Amino acid sequence: MSVWESLAVLAAGVGAGTINTIVGSGTLITFPVLLATGLPPVTATVSNALGLIPGSVSGAIGYRAELKGQRRLVLRLGIAAAAGGLAGAMLLLTLPSTAFETIVPVLVALALVLVVLQPRISARVQRHRARTGTSARSDGGPVLFGGLLLASVYGGYFTAAQGIIYLSLMGMLLDDTLQRLNAVKNVLAAVVNTIAALFFLFVADFDWTAVLLIAVGSAIGGQLGAKVGRRLPPFALRVFIVVVGSLAIVQLLLR
Numbered sequence: 209m210s211v212w213e214s215l216a217v218l219a220a221g222v223g224a225g226t227i228n229t230i231v232g233s234g235t236l237i238t239f240p241v242l243l244a245t246g247l248p249p250v251t252a253t254v255s256n257a258l259g260l261i262p263g264s265v266s267g268a269i270g271y272r273a274e275l276k277g278q279r280r281l282v283l284r285l286g287i288a289a290a291a292g293g294l295a296g297a298m299l300l301l302t303l304p305s306t307a308f309e310t311i312v313p314v315l316v317a318l319a320l321v322l323v324v325l326q327p328r329i330s331a332r333v334q335r336h337r338a339r340t341g342t343s344a345r346s347d348g349g350p351v352l353f354g355g356l357l358l359a360s361v362y363g364g365y366f367t368a369a370q371g372i373i374y375l376s377l378m379g380m381l382l383d384d385t386l387q388r389l390n391a392v393k394n395v396l397a398a399v400v401n402t403i404a405a406l407f408f409l410f411v412a413d414f415d416w417t418a419v420l421l422i423a424v425g426s427a428i429g430g431q432l433g434a435k436v437g438r439r440l441p442p443f444a445l446r447v448f449i450v451v452v453g454s455l456a457i458v459q460l461l462l463r
Contacts, residue, residue, distance in 0.1 A: 221425020229267030229433025232371020263426025264398035270434020296364020
């Protein structure tokens with residue numbers, strides 16, 4: 209890897225760490241850069257997963273204030289994230305690289321629609337609960353657990369835009385602020401990346417130079433993303449999610 213390629217990978221790591229902490233889809237920055245340096249697709253995916261771990265952890269630490277009081281929820285959903293991430297990592301080594309190409313843009317588009325409509329849907333759900341005297345489950349119930357499990361399978365396979373899917377699912381099924389949900393999303397993403405990366409360490413090839421460059425960049429980006437993301441009001445954060453998600457769909461369709 210040349211000096212210029214190394215700088216490009218480092219910069220991509222910073223961008224990915226920042227974007228992942230705020231919303232997700234950072235892989236859509238790092239993955240094309242790794243391919244441009246000459247790495248094979250699977251090696252690039254594995255190296256990317258390893259390199260993004262410090263960024264995920266850094267982003268979760270940056271959102272630690274919003275994580276207060278959410279320990280039980282994080283532990284419960286973390287089980288789904290870990291199981292799904294491991295399954296996705298295993299699928300990466302067995303399925304063809306085109307396995308998710310058709311369905312992923314559809315999933316991201318649906319997630320964006322849910323993110324946009326979430327305030328209205330939540331208001332309707334709350335009115336229904338007020339009429340029926342029922343209350344929301346603090347953990348989202350089996351629907352959220354199952355949905356995050358499936359989203360984490362995809363996350364372990366490729367990771368691009370998994371954060372948007374997480375936010376849309378939690379926004380629909382949990383009665384909490386978008387910033388607090390974003391904090392949980394960062395922890396779940398860290399779990400998926402770590403589980404998948406640990407699996408890859410023993411069974412797949414990776415490029416240590418790429419891993420280290422992305423790791424340094426994403427750790428820096430995680431802190432930057434936390435500082436920016438935590439200051440965004442709900443509407444601005446929702447707009448940012450939609451913009452990033454729309455760009456992700458375009459890039460996925462053009463791949």
